[in-house]
Amino acid sequence: MSTQKARFDIWSVVSLCLLALFLFFLVYPIGRLLIEAVYTDGIFSLDAFQEFFSKSYYYVSIFNSVKIALVVTVFSLLIGIPFSYFYSFYRLKGRKVLLILCLLCTMSAPFIGAYAWILLLGNSGLITKFIASLGLPTVSIYGFGGIVFVQVLKLFPLIVIYMNGAFRDIDNSLLEAAESMGCKGLDRFQRVTMALTMPTILAGALLVFMRSFADFGTPALIGRGYSTFPVLIYNQFLGENGSNYHFAAATSVIAVVVTAVIFIIQKVATSHFKFTINSLHPIDPKKPQGVGGFLMHGFCYVLVGVAMLPQLYIVNMSFRNYNNTILQPGYSLKNYQKAMQKLLTRSISNTLLISVITLAIIVVIAVLIAYLVVRRSNVLNHTIDTISMLPYIMPGAVIGISLILAFSRKPLAFTGTIGIMVIALAIRRMPFTSRSATAAMMKIPISIEEAALSLGAPRLSAFVKITVPMMGSGIISGAVLSFVSIITEMSSGVILYNNRTITLTLSTYAAIVNGTYGVAAVFATITMALTVLCLIVYLHFTDLDNVRM
Amino acid sequence: MSVTISIEHAIKKYGNLTVIPDLSVKIANGEFFTLLGPSGCGKTTLLRMIAGFNSIEGGSFRFNDKEINNVEPGKRGIGMVFQNYAIFPNLTVRKNVEFGLKYRNMPKDQMRQEADKFMKLVHVDDYADRMPEQLSGGQQQRIALARALVIEPDVLLMDEPLSNLDAKLRVEMRTIIKRIQHEVGITTVYVTHDQEEAMAISDRIAVMKDGVIHHCGKPENIYQRPADVFVATFIGKTNLITGQMSEEKGQACITVCGSYRLPFHTIRPDAVGHKEVTLSIRPEEFKVWRAGETAEGLKAIVRDSVFLGPNTHYFAQLESGEEVEIIQESEIDSIIQPGSSIVLTINAGKVNVFDKETSLSLMTGVKNSVELPEVGI
Amino acid sequence: MSVTISIEHAIKKYGNLTVIPDLSVKIANGEFFTLLGPSGCGKTTLLRMIAGFNSIEGGSFRFNDKEINNVEPGKRGIGMVFQNYAIFPNLTVRKNVEFGLKYRNMPKDQMRQEADKFMKLVHVDDYADRMPEQLSGGQQQRIALARALVIEPDVLLMDEPLSNLDAKLRVEMRTIIKRIQHEVGITTVYVTHDQEEAMAISDRIAVMKDGVIHHCGKPENIYQRPADVFVATFIGKTNLITGQMSEEKGQACITVCGSYRLPFHTIRPDAVGHKEVTLSIRPEEFKVWRAGETAEGLKAIVRDSVFLGPNTHYFAQLESGEEVEIIQESEIDSIIQPGSSIVLTINAGKVNVFDKETSLSLMTGVKNSVELPEVGI
Amino acid sequence: GGGNGGASGGGSSTPPAQSPANSGGAGGAATSGSQLPYYVSDPSTITGKVTVYTTMEETQQEVLVDLWSKYYPDCEIEIQADSVGTLATRIRGDEQCDADVVIGGMFAADGDTYHDILQPYTAACDAEQLYHDPAGYYTFYDVQVMCLIVNTALESQLGVTINGYNDLINDALNGKIILAAPDATSSGWRQVQTILAVMGDKFDDDKGWDYISKLMPLSFSTTSSKDVYNLVINGEYVAGLSYESTVAALINDGASDVKCVYMSEGNTAMAGGAAIVKDAPNLPAAKAMMDLLSSAEFQDARASVSAGRGSNGQCDLSLCGLPDDSTLGLVDLDFDYLASNKSAIMDKWNSMWADLH
């Protein structure tokens, strides 16, 4: 309601509180980073930027990163949307399993996933050798194609999860109306289904783009010297040869500008699709039949199967005998014993504690933001929205650094505590959840909420009792994604963690750094197991028909 | 192409709930066929089965001789107006109307023209480039109408397409629907809750209750000689009064309220006899006399009166305690005041008589058949 | 609590589009006030301004003496039935109905009882535990109704609450609405497109067009003495015929079709004079004579006839070429065949006369005021 | 205590400084009653917890933990391993950082890069050490020599023999060489130093860069030192430019089909070590740790499990089967030059890499 006159009510209070939170935890650290970028020895100077644009090997990385991210986004959409369509419109066999597996595909921690791919598809990888032994020509995992391949398999489930929510929200009678006019099959999919889910498709595309853009592990391992932005930033901040904060901060600022442009393009595109759907008649999934049904099952299971390969390989690795880095013959539980000495239990409990707290914070704030933006559209709330989106366009390491710059000195010394981990993760994951919540919110017709108000419900309880449950699909898909992301988040945590606040993913990372791959595989496997467990518990308490993910 | 629709022994269940137990009906090519019935009786359900959007638990649906039970909705050649409009929220008014034309292999120009024509017909041409959200309820409904009509389908299915329009617009729209339907010869199945509309627009009407067709026939047949008490009460207002039928020289005679005795010439010969009957007397079939103006008749006391434009309704209580409603043409300043005593006489030629036990009509002239109408339309 | 609603100089714009330019009206405490008007005239908009869901671009809205322009909808003490129902799709029928009660500090038991009572009233008690998506359109609409009524608000706002119900149910529901409204003394603003419904249920009606109230008054006033040509044509069917007014001894006389001359006693003295006028003659204000039965009158030829239950409509063409619609009580087997010549006479006491230029009524007895009705309700 | 920074070049020895901290330690009574070595402090004074930030791999950590626990059973040791850049960032970022010492990743050529987070200290065995930090911050325990890691199976498959840098310039090896980016990794940076030192006539001359320009098109660059040896061992690459110590350790661990090749053209050595973090919470333990690291006992123990070349002159190289310094053709490096020209060399490398790819 863009015309709603500004009234001072409970929502104004919420706005102000959110603003204060964001100013303190986000704007201030970013400000510190900016200062770092433009001051050399206390003097204002743009030398770092000058340097960046004077050397081709710096600025080429922009194009490389954008190119990869674009291609990955397109392919993720191309396979993610059909997957989700089959999942949502047909009763595929083993839907729950399919969904869980699909989520697991996104999960491997950076490095270890890409490393597993090398062991599978590298020059002397398992699969490569197998293909070669059949006398077939082999393809190389390295280079541009490899990065795209690995990232697409890792990121397409994000599209699936987003789209599942969007498909749930389509009112079936719209599809029927189209069909009654002769619009069917692929055509209907394009003109109606896709058009109605466009806001979600765009949100998903942006998400994948940003993830791909910020991915450090994959290009670092299989890029064959393909220089990308995150690698550049990472080296500047955390390289073994000492760090150049000044230049790294400047590079970060440039990265943020690039992603900001993409973000704005997406926002403009999305603004063309503002409409509401009142899904009183949700889609009723059909039984897949005949050849089509067979192909659908084939497509989904093969896709998930391929995407799961590195995870399976990691599980396998966790049982292999390792002498530190070197693989030995035979299987045992040695790695697990070793992992126990390496803070396994502390990692698990930290992971659960941090992810639950963070998730709670994120969901609450994201839902509030979504509401403010969609229903209380005004300058203040748009400012909040824009601010909350900032982390979207910031690589994780940049956020980590900003927090360190901001909160490592008294009286604001939060570093080294669980608190800072929660703050970092919350900041980093907030935009993703708030995007999906906003998309969900946009689809709810305002009259439903008005009905609640007219029945005497105070604004807040109308919101909690009616709006939030109706946003359900959007929120839950966002929350599930966030949960998985939080568990596997590494980049911002790497410089913030210590032994007291270590999590499973960071333990995986530490084990990799340590060269103990078997132990790393154990941590990765446990992470996976934990996630599966959480999802099963979640699915158990949710009626499958209401799994609006 | 023109289509005859045959439905045989159709069954519809939602889970354990049987909504349509066993329904058969034939709809002639080019016919304007209306489903009428109380809320929740299964009208939308039946319409959606014809369209192919609901599963069919039993029976066969045929278009001409082709069974369509398993034909995709998109391939049935139908146009549909949905009860909840189902306007595409992401498309402008024009795009909504043009939507179906894209599948008619029509040149762009002609498509635009056609869309323009229909938007004009339903008076939404001023809003062609607006988004549906910015329109009033009635305007949205008219878009749904234009969108279905513009494609000139073989079978037009409409679910309360005019429910949100005012009387003038309703009449105008139903005239347009009727005209297009007639010109193109579209077989049309229409759902409405408005009896007057059904009467005015339909070639035939099926009156349903709980998934069963109680009476299927021409509007005037249904109105004048309803097949059972439900139909009589559902179609138009009526007063049900209990009477006692007796036979006098092979002629039926009915006594109402103990004393008022009327000979009936319209009872089926085989139904004449001694039994309890239910009389259905429409409010306008009473004639009101001020006390004293006539001797024979039902004595009553006016309880209430409502002015309704051309007519005035009276609510009166008979001596037997039964309440009746009466409609008389309004006379300015001549409303009979509540409390007045009146005498009512009945126009026996119009009154319908039903067996009290079975509720079925005892009259001659009841025409009720789910088969194709004998004469062409 | 009881509430008087005063609206003064209300303005509503959607962007550049002014939907309501300047509207004032007062609604009395406990009054049943209906907004009537063609689709898109701004009824929903006005209702939503009263509810507080639309921004107000100008003017003041008051409940009793308190300006509510900036009061939260939830704090205005309103109940509302939305045109598109706005049922909570995530709650069962019962939960939908109970929703508003949660904010009335009612014990659980009583809440359940109240909900049960209202679900029964609107006949959805059988579906209490179903989700709304499993209900028919009319059933959904009734839930919306129950949900708004159960909280017994100070002000009840209803936007076409019965549009998807059949005639019987409509009458039943409107009786329930009226009864509850009356018992609790709720000030009610009602939007409908059904004139008969408006007539039957309302204490006062405002007839709107393009955001302007053309006539505000009691139902019979509006019907019998409409304030202008628009109101005359909108409320009920009417035939507009051009006539020539002349003065004879201070007495108005109107000549129609060149030859048929009628004295009028109902013209306002100040309006009597020589001028062109428009006569609004309702179909039932004609009397039909077969050719030869009377001498004075309008000669016409029957073009078409439609049987509509109690009445039959005739469409006839006058000698002047003007088309008129006539309603006569139906007689079985006595419909006048198309092509027959007839003569029409007019009941001059009922006919309304308007200035041809301004369209405004020239009659005595027009009652049109947006102020509070003088006598209490 | 604190050593005075001498201005001498790398590799030269400075006389042992006084070590005032541990004068009384040697006679302290350990529970066992046996005589403790002079570089071990009185165990009763070393208590609480010592937090070690380290770049050492797992086996080396184990050696350290074992030795520490043997002498200081009352002092718990907690280890966090990561790359030195990350560790340094973490120390800089964390006001309440509990790190006492940083072990590993501190090199003679670092200049003053880390001086802001460290404090100077001269360890007990300084006199025995072959290498000394002129600034007085670092305690060395390791001498780093470069090597090529070669996958012998693939080598013979391709029919090539790799004995030095020149053998890499061979089209048969195109795409089969892996090196670590010098701006991202210390091993990469060390390799560049070595190439420039041994391939040109003079350090950092055109001849050296000419070699690099031939090597680059054939190579894959990674941002992690580990990738180099892991991927050669896995058979992804034939040859990698790496550190001697890790490669030797991996071979000890059982890596098959790989060998450690010392470049026939020559090599460079650089001492690496540890330092005490500024304001270390447990300073006595930190000092004891430095003393221990400088001892031949630790360095030999480390060498025996992971092939680290010790910096203490009394170390026994035979323990880890490494060749003697003299066989490597070591060339001296000018650390000052390196420190001041590091970014110029990196830039040149990066530009060249961008041009050639």
Ligand SMILES: Nc1ncnc2c1ncn2[C@@H]1O[C@H](COP(=O)(O)OP(=O)(O)OP(=O)(O)O)[C@@H](O)[C@H]1O
């Ligand atoms: N959000 C909007 N933006 C622009 N115009 C609007 C918007 N909502 C309504 N209108 C326009 O305002 C006018 C009045 O709309 P309103 O919904 O009040 O009509 P209504 O009288 O309720 O009609 P109906 O009987 O068809 O529901 C219409 O012409 C409509 O097109």
Ligand SMILES: Nc1ncnc2c1ncn2[C@@H]1O[C@H](COP(=O)(O)OP(=O)(O)OP(=O)(O)O)[C@@H](O)[C@H]1O
């Ligand atoms: N998905 C469903 N699941 C269970 N019952 C349903 C479902 N849809 C409809 N029904 C029930 O089937 C019956 C018939 O519904 P239908 O929608 O056909 O009614 P209708 O005649 O169109 O009524 P209305 O005039 O109110 O729209 C109703 O009682 C309704 O409650």
Ligand SMILES: [Mg+2]
């Ligand atoms: Mg229906």
Ligand SMILES: [Mg+2]
């Ligand atoms: Mg409306």
